[in-house]
Amino acid sequence: MLRGPATVNIWADDVEAAKNWYAELLDVQPYFERPGNGAPAAYYEFRIGDRQTELGIIDRRFAPEGAATTPGGTVLHWHVDNVEATLERLLSMGAAPYMPLTEYGPGFVTASVTDPFGNVLGIMYNEHYLKTLGE
Structure with a gap:
């Protein structure tokens, strides 16, 4: 598992x-x-x-042979305290927008960028993450 x-x-x-x-x-x-x-x-x-x-x-x-060389596939979201501020910082460092800042409801906000090396980097504020971290 x-x-x-x-x-x-x-x-x-x-x-x-x-x-x-x-x-x-x-x-x-x-x-x-x-x-x-x-x-x-x-x-x-x-x-x-x-x-x-x-x-x-x-x-x-x-x-691996045949590995994708363009952004796509799975997006791993890293929890951040402020998605908007983190997104602004990533963009100022040369990352490119991938998925826009999106609020899915109270306590759930995501965005993702492509880093300057072609990898998708997801960021998220997730209240469940904070709850489980506190337990």
């Missing part, structure tokens, strides 16, 4: 630029790095959020 995200992996052609972009966004440096066969790092990993979920940035050279 699924117990919660262990690691969320995203792809980037320029892993160093992606590492720097996410380090600025998250205000934390990666805690783990794996070298890339004579090249700069092929993988960086951050621990972020209330449950210290792993966010891994992988060099796109190691993507």
Whole structure:
């Protein structure tokens, strides 16, 4: 049975630029790095959020054959305290709109962007997340 995200992996052609972009966004440096066969790092990993979920940035050279190279598919939403302010910050850092700010009712607001490396990054205010976090 699924117990919660262990690691969320995203792809980037320029892993160093992606590492720097996410380090600025998250205000934390990666805690783990794996070298890339004579090249700069092929993988960086951050621990972020209330449950210290792993966010891994992988060099796109190691993507499975046939992996999508355009945004789409599953959208993982990260809980944030203020979707509008976080969306504005993401856009000011070079992310592109993907799904607009949408309120689904009191306590449920989402938006998503495409990061500068082609990955969809969802953000959400979810009152159930806060309730379960408090328990």
